[in-house]
Amino acid sequence: MIPVDDLVGMKVLVTGASSGIGAAAASAFSRSGAEVCLHYYSGKEAAETLAAELRAAGGKAHVVGGDVSRAPDTERIVKEAAELMGGLDCLVNNAGAIGRVAVSDFDEAIYEQVFDLNTRSILRMVRHAAPLLRESDRASIINLGSIAARHGGNKGSGVYAAAKAAVHSLTRSLAKELAGDGIRVNALAPGVIETPFHDETPHAAMNAALNAIPLGRLGTAEDCAWSFVFLASPTMAGFITGQIIDINGGQYMP
Numbered sequence: 001m002i003p004v005d006d007l008v009g010m011k012v013l014v015t016g017a018s019s020g021i022g023a024a025a026a027s028a029f030s031r032s033g034a035e036v037c038l039h040y041y042s043g044k045e046a047a048e049t050l051a052a053e054l055r056a057a058g059g060k061a062h063v064v065g066g067d068v069s070r071a072p073d074t075e076r077i078v079k080e081a082a083e084l085m086g087g088l089d090c091l092v093n094n095a096g097a098i099g100r101v102a103v104s105d106f107d108e109a110i111y112e113q114v115f116d117l118n119t120r121s122i123l124r125m126v127r128h129a130a131p132l133l134r135e136s137d138r139a140s141i142i143n144l145g146s147i148a149a150r151h152g153g154n155k156g157s158g159v160y161a162a163a164k165a166a167v168h169s170l171t172r173s174l175a176k177e178l179a180g181d182g183i184r185v186n187a188l189a190p191g192v193i194e195t196p197f198h199d200e201t202p203h204a205a206m207n208a209a210l211n212a213i214p215l216g217r218l219g220t221a222e223d224c225a226w227s228f229v230f231l232a233s234p235t236m237a238g239f240i241t242g243q244i245i246d247i248n249g250g251q252y253m254p
Contacts, residue, residue: 006235008033010138011085013078015068015125016095018043020195021144023050024221025092025228030059032229034090037062037081041095060085068095069116074124078132088132090232093122093143096164100156111159118163122170134181138234141178143171145189145244150252154205164189168244175242184241186231191248193219214250223247 012029016022017038026036027050036054038061040047047063054061062084066073082088099114122143133139146153146164153161168187175185192209210218224247231237231245246252 005033006138006233007229010034010089010232011037011082011087012090012092012232013037013039013064013081013085013088013129014092014094015039015077015121016041018047018050021190021193021221021224022092022094023047024225025094026050026061027054028222028225028229029090029232030054030057030061033059034232035060035062035085037064037084039063039068039077039081039095040065041067068121068125069113071124074121075128078125078128082132087135088129089136089138089140091125091129091133091141092228093125093141095121096144098157098160100154101159102156103158106159114159115163115166118160119166119170122167126174130178130181130183133178133183137182138232139182140184140186140232140237141174142228142231143167143185143187145171145187147189147191147246147248147252149189150246150254171244172242179241184231184237186237186240186242187244188224188227188231189244189246189248190224191219191246191251193221193224193247195221209251212251213248217249219247219249 012034014026017026018040026038029036038047051061051063064080066077096118101110145167148161149164149168171187
């Protein structure tokens, strides 16, 4: 539990919250007193189970489904979440996917899929959430970047790395554009985190990543979760905007 209470009653929408980093973030927000809406794409049962657990622990939690890579869905997701919670104070754009492909196998469909889910979805979500966030006196947006945006990623993840680099740049641009509305915009850039996201990552690549981390271990979803809470807190991060916070155990030091 953080030593401040400015997240109590905060209304938070977390995309991709059925597992991994998103689920851990939603749980951390709830434990800090926030009301959370867990978005899912295909993990409905997991999202509903987590929401039930958060409610059993005394929190307020809701669930909304949809595909953030589709423009009509993003508008509905934001609208339903705001209706369920009675407003919106914080938008966490966590949903994403990696989509590795060698340049020799590259095609436009892969490019569109990776950028739609990782980058365009953020623009669409922010477009619909911004009017609601302008009504809040503790508004913030937190995007999920990646260490891949810092160093280009592993072999075959060039499109993903480019999409996440765009997220980093977009975060800074949105921070400038929305500052006058009292909306802070930041991003987290995780390194190698042990979540279902890496289920298809080759074992050798995971070992190589582990050997490159000075702290000597892979990250966990919980390592990231409380950084979301920190960035959402007006007390702890009220003068922080346009920043990319690296969470990688020292694997990359800009």
